[in-house]
Amino acid sequence: MSRYVNEEPIPMFEINHPEPGPSRHSHYDHASGDSPRPTMVVSGHRKFNTIYAGPQDNFDNHADKIVAKMEQHRALMEDTPISEQLRKEALRELPQCLTMKRCVKKKLSKSISRKSQRNPIGFWKRLKYRLSIKVAKTRHNFKHFNYFELWHGTLKDIEGHFGSGYASYFKFLRWLFVMNLLVSLMAFSLITVPQIIYDSSGTNGTVRNTRHFQLQNIFIGDGFFKETVLYYGHYTHNTIALVPYLSFYMPAAYFSVTVILYLLSFFILGVSVAQSYRRSFIETEGGLQNIYANKVFCGWDYAIATEEAAELKSSAIYHELKELLSESYETEWDRSCFYKFWTCTIQAVVNILILVVLVGVAWACWSLLEQFSFKGDGSVLVTTVAVNIIMMVFPIIFNYISKCRGKHPESEFDISKHTLQIIYNQALFWVGFLYSPILPALVTVKMFIIWYIREGCVRNFCKPPRRTWRAAQTQTFFMMLIFVTLVLIVAGHGYTLKSISPSDCGTFRNYERMYQMVTRGVANLEDDHLVWKIVIYITKPGAIALIMIEQAFAQKEKVKMLRDMLVWMSKDKKFLNQMYTKVTRGDVIGVRDNRFMDPSHILPYEVHGYSTEDVDSN
């Protein structure tokens, strides 16, 4: 999180309070009668953590000290937009009260304007600065694209009534909704609208819809819909003149818009997954064994705002702590070999069973598709209906099986099930987008409706959860799932673009392969051009995979080394602490060097051998 990465390593951040009374910085309104005693005051941001000793200071003085410390850092004191940004960040992260921060800010800007008066900046520089401020602001707005305000009231309400667990589902849904909305807007305006304009212009080459609308067309999507903008087949392969003298080549537009939107989704999802993984798995590794500390310090959900939810949360923490305590009391028999063997076999059998069922279902879907999908009449619905029945029935079966394993399925709002449903929905979106540019709009509308249905469902039919929901790690898992889905779908589409020849209708009908739209139509590259040889050589999947694997291993090694260093340092501190007390007590004990160097050995001296008064480093 430190923006000051290149500077000295982050020093220890110690907190010392002047006295138990005033809990923040030095008291503004003096307590009368207090004799000034040496106090040490926190001065804020880690980078500026000097400890000031001296008589109890007043407000202004303390602010001056903070400003003095900040002035020592040249990067903060320049009159440039970057510097201003750094100053703002430093101010925000200063752990002082707001009044102090405003005071510091005022003093800082006075000091800076004094400095800049001494060296005034020229006209061009000022212009450049103003421009870069504007650029930085737009970048900032883009990064923190504030879709947080969408459905904000509902989210807050659900958090208050049901806790952060349920709210995480809704946040995920909202995020996907915004992404789909943007994709659908772009696809609609860049592909569908030109096609509509072209159709209505009536130039030769347009196809008029000769079919009539019938009600059953809605269910299968054929008939009337076959010749509308709903399907790829309707899009023209011609050049459209949207505006006089400006031509619009439809195949190029179709290809580039869809490919770019897929790649953009891929990129955004990839970045989100990486950030999420880093936050919930890498940075927290080693923390999962602090079960009690996590439960006590991070157990309470600060978003809860109703009595009912608070009661349930409090009793959930109570039961979980009791469970942890009773697990630690378990007798030897429970952990006997036989018991472990039994649980292992049960788990293996159940997993194999589930795998067999899944394979069977996949095979059944495939054969249904083969048999029924190409007849062109209502029988195409058979697969759809079968898939939906499977999705409704099998979770119940699996739930029943897992109950036999001793798990307790929730009778409240099933976050996992519903999240998987929206992931499935998203997968359908991505599969179909290449062939139907209007599909994003339809799916976005569907998600909009889903939001309100789920919200109503939760409010009226569900109760708050009885157990704690591990939000951070399950969110990361779901994001990974959706990312893997996208990767597989993009791979599938990549294969289609490369190897399947387009049908006789649709916008690519003049090309043998869809990717030739780019190579022939735009870049005029033939199939055995040198460029292709180089590209194919570089992008051989094996080569890329090898490079990435090697990178991953290198990073892992680095992380492990840094972690070991942390352990070393803390053990060193412990050891030195005890050595110090030993020495000051008069006994000097020899140290064995090999122990001192190896962090994996326990320390030479057991902590419990000493009473706490000895180990007082203050």
Added chain:
Amino acid sequence: MGNKLVTFSEQQLDNYQDCTFFTRKEILRVHKKYREIRPDLVPKRMRKNEQATIRIPVEDITEKLPELHENPFKKRICEVFSRDGKGNLSFEDILDLLSVFSEQAPRDIKVFYAFRIYDFDNDKHIGPEDLDNALILLMRQELTPEDRQQIIEKVIEEADVDGDGKLSYMEFEHVITRAPDFLSTFHIRI
């Protein structure tokens, strides 16, 4: 929701934006909430210095602010963010409080204040008494003192590195930054 030029001046809003993790809209929302607690005490305009001087007593805040009402540590949170140490908060104190709990606040500053909150006796360490206090507040159902003692021992065992039987800031930070759910639970939406 009220013309922002009425409640605060441009300069004031700018200052608040620079010193907290909030946007203009959120700052005005906080003011509205603050005013709703005691409309008789808090004026609509805050141009002079009312935002730093007028304080709402802690009993009103813990009873009437819905974001804190059900929180077991509400009194302690108010104490930590108050200037007088007793929990009476001015507007700037509450803005600061909610800014630290917002989604945009980085982990480090949340850890800093979490430590202050759990350190009930203000002795720079989280000792067994602090943990005992926290457990009593956390659970409305009573844990027996023996259970509490067990849990306290386990927590100290997990987190204490230098063996002094209590948690310093470093040890606390070491544990909490590794808790996967810290950021998602230590969050109040405004």
